[in-house]
Amino acid sequence: MDTVLYGVAYYPEYMPYERLDQDIGLMQKAGISVVRIGESSWGLWEPEEGKFEFAWMDRVVDKLHAAGIKIILGTPTYSIPAWLYKKHPEIVVTRLGGQTLYYGLRQNTDLSHPTYRFYCERIIRRLLEHYKNNPDIIGYQIDNETSAAGAANPDVQIGFVNYLKARFKTTDQLNKVWGLNYWGQRLNDWTEVPVRDGIINPGWKLEWERYWQRMTTDFLAWQAAIVNEYKRADQFVTHDFAGPPRSEVNEWDVSKSLDIVAANPYHGTQDEFDGETSSTVGDYVRSLKQSNYLITETNAEAIGWNSKDQMPPYDGQLRLDVYTHVASGANMVEYWHWHSIHYGQETYWKGVLGHDLEPGRAYREVSRTAHELQRIGPEIVNTQRKNQVAILYSNDSLYGINFMKFSDRVDYNTIRRQMYATLYRANIGVDYLLPESTNFSDYKVIVVPPLYVASDALLKRVAEYVNNGGHLVMAFKSGFCNENSTVRWEMAPGPLREAAGFHYQEFSNLRQPLALSGDPFHAGAENKVSDWAEMIIPDTAKPLAFYDHPFFRKYPAITRNQYGKGTLTYEGTVLSDKLQDQVLLGVLQDAGLTGPDQSLPARVRVKHGMNRKGKRLHYYFNYSGDPESFTYAYGAGTDLLTQMPARPKQTITVKAWDAAIIEEN
Amino acid sequence: MDTVLYGVAYYPEYMPYERLDQDIGLMQKAGISVVRIGESSWGLWEPEEGKFEFAWMDRVVDKLHAAGIKIILGTPTYSIPAWLYKKHPEIVVTRLGGQTLYYGLRQNTDLSHPTYRFYCERIIRRLLEHYKNNPDIIGYQIDNETSAAGAANPDVQIGFVNYLKARFKTTDQLNKVWGLNYWGQRLNDWTEVPVRDGIINPGWKLEWERYWQRMTTDFLAWQAAIVNEYKRADQFVTHDFAGPPRSEVNEWDVSKSLDIVAANPYHGTQDEFDGETSSTVGDYVRSLKQSNYLITETNAEAIGWNSKDQMPPYDGQLRLDVYTHVASGANMVEYWHWHSIHYGQETYWKGVLGHDLEPGRAYREVSRTAHELQRIGPEIVNTQRKNQVAILYSNDSLYGINFMKFSDRVDYNTIRRQMYATLYRANIGVDYLLPESTNFSDYKVIVVPPLYVASDALLKRVAEYVNNGGHLVMAFKSGFCNENSTVRWEMAPGPLREAAGFHYQEFSNLRQPLALSGDPFHAGAENKVSDWAEMIIPDTAKPLAFYDHPFFRKYPAITRNQYGKGTLTYEGTVLSDKLQDQVLLGVLQDAGLTGPDQSLPARVRVKHGMNRKGKRLHYYFNYSGDPESFTYAYGAGTDLLTQMPARPKQTITVKAWDAAIIEEN
Amino acid sequence: MDTVLYGVAYYPEYMPYERLDQDIGLMQKAGISVVRIGESSWGLWEPEEGKFEFAWMDRVVDKLHAAGIKIILGTPTYSIPAWLYKKHPEIVVTRLGGQTLYYGLRQNTDLSHPTYRFYCERIIRRLLEHYKNNPDIIGYQIDNETSAAGAANPDVQIGFVNYLKARFKTTDQLNKVWGLNYWGQRLNDWTEVPVRDGIINPGWKLEWERYWQRMTTDFLAWQAAIVNEYKRADQFVTHDFAGPPRSEVNEWDVSKSLDIVAANPYHGTQDEFDGETSSTVGDYVRSLKQSNYLITETNAEAIGWNSKDQMPPYDGQLRLDVYTHVASGANMVEYWHWHSIHYGQETYWKGVLGHDLEPGRAYREVSRTAHELQRIGPEIVNTQRKNQVAILYSNDSLYGINFMKFSDRVDYNTIRRQMYATLYRANIGVDYLLPESTNFSDYKVIVVPPLYVASDALLKRVAEYVNNGGHLVMAFKSGFCNENSTVRWEMAPGPLREAAGFHYQEFSNLRQPLALSGDPFHAGAENKVSDWAEMIIPDTAKPLAFYDHPFFRKYPAITRNQYGKGTLTYEGTVLSDKLQDQVLLGVLQDAGLTGPDQSLPARVRVKHGMNRKGKRLHYYFNYSGDPESFTYAYGAGTDLLTQMPARPKQTITVKAWDAAIIEEN
The missing domain is CATH 2.60.40.1180 (Golgi alpha-mannosidase II)
Structure with a gap:
């Protein structure tokens, strides 16, 4: 791309009266260069079964053309028409526990249901056939913020068993992998697999989550393949991830079907605006294909499905967020959406225009930013990042921990976010690694939230990274379970023992926070660890801190092990933010990654x-x-x-x- | 009426042993003049299908006659017999989401179900035929604290569609009014209307609430029409509203079918007794027909469906409450109920007699009050009120705001109650106005809780009221939506803009309470506004207060506009109680409505x-x-x-x- | 028994790899003398319908024999195989409200379902036939921690009606006993009895709870009868009660079918370990048959169905708990379980061996204790207790109060536990009495938590106990309802009035705690009563304390009545822990039950x-x-x-x- 694209999602079909010329005139005047259209309006594209209407949008497209505004066209499959629900209520999601959803909300269909697929394919093909030659369409968005939506319909249960067959071959293998001798629940054959609803076995639950992720991956790959039949070489296929990383979706796998990745981050505003949400989402999606990306939706003004969280940005925040995105690698920023809606669930999810449909404060700031981008966009588009630090993100670990929570206050994401926030506040550029990533060696420091679920192979790669000179900081519970969320039956931390330089047989929750003896990190009032304590017995690791407690005092809370050419720093407990700061910055300093950026003013x-x-x-x-x-x-x-x-x-x-x-x- | 009626609901059929003479003797000795009977005992009136028994009540009626006690007879339709449930379980309520209620609780039937109506009509007619010539029956109560009870049975869904047809004529009109292009959910014909269960569209939800209200209105109008076929000229038809205003019920419409309105207010006791509940209920029901009313149920002793809120009144509180009611316009006060019950859900909802069935503290106070009323009743019955101040109550606005809450702490009723409480504590007599009321001009001051949902016509009448010299105090969000809970697409506050003298394009929640700059109302520690702030830009209005905040400081929090001969004072935010006091009392003072009543001791x-x-x-x-x-x-x-x-x-x-x-x- | 048995539950079938010799070697080395096996593995005993396999366990049994370790064999009925669920999903529990459970959890079957019984009987008989001659099996455990599990399946509803017929003979009797004239819900015949789901009548709900208890009693009696057909004279039948007293189970009735009672108490550890849980469970189960008992399960290391409450015991706590049990009358202590599991719900319910399956801290302490028991077991086995104080436990009262709670903070068990804790901390040995107990006169002092539901006969026995010289301390609400949870229609406290020496007509909740006037018990800051206050009017009783409150001051809060040769001390309100201490210790002192044990250090x-x-x-x-x-x-x-x-x-x-x-x- 030659410059940064800047625009809005546009729904002329939602307007309470005819004002198309007025809208496009205002967009043009503001300097908007791109709009996303069409993804929410299946019921208008196909108002009755098999009857297709394009004229209503053709006039919009024509006028956008005249105004020189580019288009991203969405496949409209995420919200089904009323006639389709009337005819096929069975395509709507039935949740675990048996609750069947009703018509009303969008994103409520079973993605793997053949009937749903049939109707999706027809509307996508008709739409593409109609618009494929349009020169203004620069790309296609497939579906919208897709996930399996908790579908446990009968076809999903069947699909899951077929998936198990393919993956595990025999029920005997399942009996072994999931430990089904427990409570005598072993399976003799595939017909005995009970529905997922009552299952409490962690391995089973994890596999089901993976299957849900695969439903989304498959559905989007299938849509992408259809669109690719029509797509020109100058066009792209994208999909807009909702607030990634989102545990329900395997963005890594989905990205394989996309030309370019897009995301919809919504961020805190007013006093809660600090660029962190936009940055963490950007860092994550940039890492998926190691490439620049699009922002397809973000806050235009106040947002919310009610009026409890209406927080219109202060002056300057909208513009500042645009540059935050571009600096992270975004090549487009689109607002959701052009105009505030007067009806429906998103009445208070406001647009660039308010309900009065007249230019206001947000429009003026968008206009200022758009004109600025016309000047400097070519200088900043396609900003390339080269970071020395990465966070290893494990969705499996997030689930594994959730199935057997260690705290009501802290979970996988709490630790991941704390680690990210520490690096973000310290102005350290960060990439994400996933278990599938093969470029560990690109980084001087890798930071690892609790890697609770991991294969031996992954743990071996982690250990090798250290052995080869990497600096790794790793949180408690890492290495505890194998890839099936089964606890390892060797001494913890399993295959990490040599790299970590310690072992442990026991662990304890901490009912109350404890201090580290002697405040070794000078954290003062924040010299507190909490929630979890592994009773670590060092082999070769050096203790960095001990608990101040009559029983736990003999176990180190934090250790560091020199292993090969690198170091592995291990946090056996939950650190306060200040302690996490001190531990991580210490490692970064040792790795030679600190400098003047760490002396900037706090905000x-x-x-x-x-x-x-x-x-x-x-x-x-x-x-x-x-x-x-x-x-x-x-x-x-x-x-x-x-x-x-x-x-x-x-x-x-x-x-x-x-x-x-x-x-x- | 010649004097104030004073009595109890009486259930001789609940007594654990025969003591009819004893009970009526005790009533007579206490001076009780009226009892309500029969409304809870369908299963005794019609113990088997089509078999009717009156003898058990005839002896009660005869003995009441002998004792000179008047009777209100209830139609017994609110609690169905076990045989009816066994034969027709389909008449019991199915809730939104599909949960079907079971037998056990009363008030669990679908009011519009023809089968239920069939059995209701038969028992009502048989009862009326039997008792219509009884000289002691002064009136009939139809059903009991009726509401639609959340019924979403199939016939209700069908009835709702028919109602929509009658109201909106075409689905195209629905598509327009409810904005069904949103998410592409437009309807082609009436068969496509999905069930209500999954609907999240505010306009649709509001219309459904109105339909539920109409179910109650229709059911009671239908019962009243049957009773009217038998009723003598000296008898009345009433219905006992539960704690009005109750959002599920349109008391205004129901009242059209009644000769006299009744209410069942239960009030706080002990240290929580301050007359406010009795007064606000009285002020509301008096306003429905602008006439005196009955109290059919109120606290005799402690109340509760468990024993967690047993708060027997202090000595004097029962009597004081009676005069509170009479002063508000009540012509009758009846306790629920004569004797405490030993079984069932209301074991701890105690009567004038406790479980031991012997006279106690409550009986003695009732007796004292009854004898006092024998003397002074004729002087105070039919007390006429003439108030200068009214509160405009909008049930639609309550729902519209609930569908899109602006706070977890504050809602429509919070503001309404705050405004009422301010006036009540200041000893200002208050009437209620409803959107249907045509007598705005009777009042010098009208106080308006957030009038979020209102037709153009209503807003025009509000503006005219000001223009003609009225003083109006109005809360935020007023004028925001039209009568379909659709946000207006003109500059806020829509048709009120000229009268209010300002406009706004944006609004914000307040995460923390803010002070008003310079404490203009001398509220000290209570100089706090919270939750919501409209970013008001005055046209002709004068700001009365500004926010103490770096961003919001430029927007006034409270304004006053001289419009025609009157003033409109507008609160763009949620005021502390003290600030509400100061703002309202200032307007009352300006309107010349204050005097010595405002200098009475605090309690x-x-x-x-x-x-x-x-x-x-x-x-x-x-x-x-x-x-x-x-x-x-x-x-x-x-x-x-x-x-x-x-x-x-x-x-x-x-x-x-x-x-x-x-x-x- | 000749010595104290000491062992573990053992699941070789859960092991991730073959290590039977290793396990039994470790047990032998530690000094373990007994294991429980087999109760969790129906799916292994009968892997396919009608196909039975014993070889897998025979080798275990043989090796245990060789190691000299005794065996308790469990009937494996609490967790059904997958094939049984597939064939007969109807045997799984349907809860009140209609929710049918799924396969996944154990203890999810309808105990009264004939199909379930059929399969249970077959596996039990086959198992017993196979193992009946084994000399190492010292006893059988029937099922595991059994309860009715909330089953409201159709056969349960039918069974309940049959139970009602047998108990009450006619629906007229039900109408009377449950007061079904209330809301006109009387029943004409047994076909009209509605399902339990919607019932809110307290009497009805209580009877249903009793029926659920009876389902468990009947099921276990039926299993015991089958096992008794095979059992040798040197063997016992036991059942392991989960945390008794457990309101869902009538342990008194179940015990009649058992040779020896067992319990599974899990206790707080680390700073929460004080022996109270082990003691209260022991005191209760010892009282069931007035005999020594077994501990079939207790904490080995950390426990929990997630990792939020992992609290491995401090050094010494495991051993200390063993002697706590023995001192209470336990003749066996078994841990749950030998080894930590790597899969399934109880991954974090750890065993004597941790996940690494190597000896650790817990193993070492078990080993120390086992060797100590080899020496001193014969001296302490069969410890006989002779206590002077008893607590009268009423499960019916627990339910009756729960149906009509008097507080969100306090309930029946709160008071019972407070009374027990007071006695426990004061080193007063305590037995439990149940309403069925006939040995009231064995005790100098009986302490009575709110005896809300009680027959006249029971209350008469209570009064006679006092009359004959007993010292009774009794909490509020006692005597209020009869055995059907129906409030008595005589002056409260009904048949207790003479013994208690007072009456009352009213009662009140206390919104705020009140002080007792003049701090008569020298409780200082803890001079507080709360939640409930009966408005007591003394007849012959002496007030011990009054409320410090303008209205309630005239009513005594605590009274004592000399009745015959004994005293009845009555608490009309909820006492602070300190006040309860003072009141109870005063009574104990008067009864001559205090001495040097009350002067020991606090812990x-x-x-x-x-x-x-x-x-x-x-x-x-x-x-x-x-x-x-x-x-x-x-x-x-x-x-x-x-x-x-x-x-x-x-x-x-x-x-x-x-x-x-x-x-x-």
């Missing part, structure tokens, strides 16, 4: 990248309501926003909720 | 009225455990209770939990 | 008994992490653990989490 963030011309970009963001000043620590260049020169060691001041984007000369 | 309330002889009555109530003194500020008269003279400027002392009722000479 | 407990040789035993337990010293107050003897002599008046020091067991000479 200033910096991101670095390279543009298409090979020039280095330094994005400084002020996520606060006051101006902030700091010393510029990189090469001479120009602030693209103000067009002022930036010299090394110069003091730069960024206004409230504003940014500086320095392009080195 | 003393006063109400004014006129008796049948045209004499002015001043009721002073001491809702506290200590004696209270104040200066009497009205014309010379006599305290009906003590028979002591009352002179202007005289100091009157009212004992703990006692009253003074001054009749002017 | 030291003592229990007394007599061994088989007629020697007195004094068990001192230190439930704390510090050494504790005290003066020995009994006859000269020897500490069995240390083999040190103990002289009267000598100071004994017990180490942290340790015990002294003095056998008098």
Whole structure:
């Protein structure tokens, strides 16, 4: 792409009166360059079974063409028409426990149901046939924020058994892998597999989650294949992930079917706006294909399915968020959506235009940003990141831990987010790794939230990474279970024992937080660990901290082991944010990854990248309501926003909720 | 009526042993003048299908006659016999989501089910035929605390579609009014209307609520019509509303079928007794037909469906509550009920007699009050109120806001109750207005809780009221939606803009309470607004207060607009109780509605009225455990209770939990 | 029994690899003398319908024989095989409200279902036939922690009606007993009895609970009868009660079918370990047959169905718990279980061996204890208790109160546990009495939690106990209802009035705790009563305390009545723990039951008994992490653990989490 695309989702069909010219005129005036259309309106594309109508959209497309606005066309399968529900109520989701959903909400269909697939395919093909030659359509979005939606319909139960057959071959293998001798529940043959509803076996539950993920992957791969039959070479297929990483979806697998990945991050605003949500979502989706990506939806004004969380952004926050995305690698930012809706569930999920449909504060800021992008978009599009630190994300571990929670307060994501937030606040650029990733060696430091569920092979790769000189920071419970969420029957932490340099036989919850003896990390009032304590017995590891407790005092809370050329730092307990900061920053420092970025003011963030011309970009963001000043620590260049020169060691001041984007000369 | 009726609901059929003579003797001795009978005992009236028995009640009626006690006879349709459930389980309510109720609870039938109606009609007619000539029956109560009980049975779904056809004519009109293009859910014809269960569209949900209300209205109108075929001219038809206003019921419409309105208010006791519940219910039901009313049920002793809220009144509270009701316009007070029950759900909903069935503390206080009423009843019956202030109550707005809540802490009723409580504590007599009311001009001040759902016509009448010299105080969100709970697509507050003198395009929740800059209402620690803030831009209105916040400071929190001959004071946010006090009292003062009543001791309330002889009555109530003194500020008269003279400027002392009722000479 | 049995539940069939010799070798080395096997593995005993396999267990049994380890064999009926669910899903529980359970969890079958019974009987008989001659099997456990599991399947509804017919003869009697005239719900014949699901009548609900209890009683009696056909004279039949008293089960009735009672108490560990759970369970089950008992399951290491409550015991706690049980009368202690499981719901319910299957901390402590028991077991087995104080436990009252709760904070068990804890902390040995018990006169003091539901006959026996010289302490609500949970229609407290020496007509909840006037029990900050206050009017009783409140001050909160030769102390309100202490200890002192045991250090407990040789035993337990010293107050003897002599008046020091067991000479 030649510049950053900037636009909105547009639903002219929702307007309470005819105002198409007015809308497109306002878009054009604001400088909007792209709209997404069509994904929500199956009932208009096919108002009656087999009767297709395109004229209503043709006029929209024509006028967008005239206005020079590009189009992303969505396949409209995520919300079925009323006539389809009337004819085939069986395609709607039946949940575990037997509750069948009703018509009313979208995203309520069984993705694997053949009847649903039949109707999907027909509307997709008719739509594509009609629009495939349109020159303004730059790409297709397939479905919308797809997930299996908890479908446990009979065909899903059958599909799951077939999946088990393919994966495990025999029920004897299942009996073994899931330990079905327990409570005498072994299976003689595939007809005895009971429905998932009452199952409490962790291995079984994990496999079911994987099957749900596969339903989504398969459904989107199937849609992508259909669209690819019609797609031109200059067009792309994308899908918009809802708030990834989302445990219900295997974004890694889905991405294989996509030309470019898109995401719909919605972020906190007003005093809760700090760029972290946009950054973590961006870091994750950028890592899926190790490539730039699209933002298909994000906050335009206040959002919410009721009016309890209406938080319109302060002045400057919308624009600041756009550059936050671009710095993370986004090549497009689209708002959801152009105009606020007067009816329905999303009445309070507001658009660039409010309910009065007249330009307001949000429109003015969008317009300012759009015009700025017209100038600087070509300089910042396709920003390339090169990070030294990665987080290893394991969806299986998230589920495995959830099935057997260790705390009501803390879970897998709590730790992952704490680790990310620590790095984010410290201005350390981060990529994500997944168990499938093969590029561990690209990183000097890998940070590992509780890797509770992992195959021997994955653990071996983790250990090798350390052995080869990597610095790994790993949380408790890692290595505890194999890939079937079965606890290992060797001494914990299983295959990690040599790299970790310790073993343990027991662990305990902590009813109350404990201090680390002697406050070794100078955390003061935050010298607190909690919730979980592994009773670690070092083999070769060095204890970094002990519990201040008459019984647990003999067990180290944090250890570090030199293993081969690298180090493995292990957290056997839940750390306070301050302790996590200190532990992680210590490792980063040892790895030589700290510098001037760690001395910026508390609410200033910096991101670095390279543009298409090979020039280095330094994005400084002020996520606060006051101006902030700091010393510029990189090469001479120009602030693209103000067009002022930036010299090394110069003091730069960024206004409230504003940014500086320095392009080195 | 010639005097205030005073009595109990009486269930001789619940007694564990024969004691009819004993009971009626005790009633007679206490001075009880009326009982309600029969409404709970269908299974005794018709013990087997088509077999009717009246003898068991005839002897009760005969003995009541002998004792000179009047009778209100209830139609026994709210609790069906076991044989009817066995034969027709389909008449029992199926809730949204598919849960079908079981036998056990009362009020669990589908009011519109023809089978239920068939059996209801037969028992009503047989009962009326048997008792229609009884001279002691002064009136009939139809059913009991009726509501649609969440019935979503198939016939209700069908009835709703028929109702929609009648109201909206075409599905195209529905598509437009409810915005069904949203998510592509438009309807081609009436057969495509899905069941209500999964619907999340606010307009649809509101219409369904209206249909439920109509089911109750229709059912009671149908019962009233049957009873009217038998009723004598000296008899009335009434229905006992449960704790009105009750959002599930349209009391305004139901009242059209009634000769006199009745209500069942249950109030806080002990330290929670302050007369407010009895007063607000009274003010509401008095406003329905602008007429006096009956109290068919209220606390005799402790109440509750378990023993967690057993709070028997302190000495004096029962009697004080009776005069509270009479002062509000009640012409009858009946307790629920004569004797405590030893079995069943209401074991702890105690009667005038406790479980031992011997006279106790409650019986003695009832007896005292009854004998007092024999003396002063004729002086205070039919007390007429003439109030200058009204609250505009909108049930539609309550629902519209609930569908899209703006807070977990505050809702429509929170604001309505705050406004009522402010006026109540300030001793300002209040009527209720409903959207159907045509007498806005009777009032100097109208107070409007969030009028979120309102037709253009209603908003125009509101504006005209101001234009003609009225003083209106209105809460946020008013004017936001039309009568279909659809947000208006003109600048907010829509048709109110000129009268309100401002507009706004945005609004925000407040995560934390904010102060008003400079504490303009001298509220000190209570200078707090919260939850919601409309970003008001004055046209002609004068700001009365601004937010103390860096971003919101530019928007006024409270405004006042002179419009025509009147003023419209607008609260764009949720006020603390103290701020609401100050704002409302300021408007009342400006309207010339304040005086000596606002200087009474904190726990003393006063109400004014006129008796049948045209004499002015001043009721002073001491809702506290200590004696209270104040200066009497009205014309010379006599305290009906003590028979002591009352002179202007005289100091009157009212004992703990006692009253003074001054009749002017 | 000649010594204390000590062992584990053992599931070789759950092991992830073959290690039978290794396991039994480790058991033997540790000194384990008994294992429980087989109760969880129906699916292995009968892997396909009608195909039975014993070989897998025969080799286990053989090796246990070789190792000299005794066996308890369980009937495996509590967890059905997958093939049985596939063939007969109808035997799985359908709950009230219609929810049918799924396969996955154990203990999910309808105990009264004939199909389930058919399959149960076949597997039991085949198992018994196979193993009946085995010399190592010392006894049989029937089923496992059985309850009716909320089954409301059609056959249960039918069974309940048949039960009602047998108990009440006519529906007219039901109409009377349950007050079905209420809401006109009387029944004409047995076909009109509606299903239980919607019933809210307390009498009906209580009878249903009794029927559920009877289902369990009948099922276990039926199993016991089958086993008795095969059982040798040297073998016993037992059943393991889960955490008794358990309201769903009538342990008194079940025990009639058992030779010896067993229980599965799981206790708090770490800082929550104080011996109370083990003691209260022991005191209860010992009282069922007034005999020694078995502990079939208790904590080996950490427990939990997730990893939120993993609290491995501190060093010493496992051993200390064993002696706690023996002192209470246990003749066996078995852990659940030998090895931690790697799959399934109980992954974190850990065994003597952890997941690594290697000896660890728990194994070492078990081994120490086992070897100690080999030495001292014969001295302490069959410890006989002789207590002077009993608690009267009424399951009916627990339900009756729950149906009509008087508090969200306090219920029947809260009071029962408070009373037990008071006695436990005061080192007063306690037995339990049930309404069926006939030995009231064995006790000097009987303590009575709210005896809300009780027949006239039971209340008469209570009164006679006092009349004959007993000291009774009784909580509020006692005597309020008859055996059908129907409130009595005589003056409260009904048949207890004369013995209690007061009456009351009213009662009230207390919204806020109140003080007792003048702090008569010197409770200081804990001088607080709460939740409930009966408005007691003394006849002959003496008030011990009054409420400090303007209204309630006239009613005594606590009374004592001299009645015949005894006293009845009555608590008309909920006492703080400190007040309960003072009231109970006062009564004990008056009864001459206090002495040196009440002066021990706060965390030291003592229990007394007599061994088989007629020697007195004094068990001192230190439930704390510090050494504790005290003066020995009994006859000269020897500490069995240390083999040190103990002289009267000598100071004994017990180490942290340790015990002294003095056998008098």
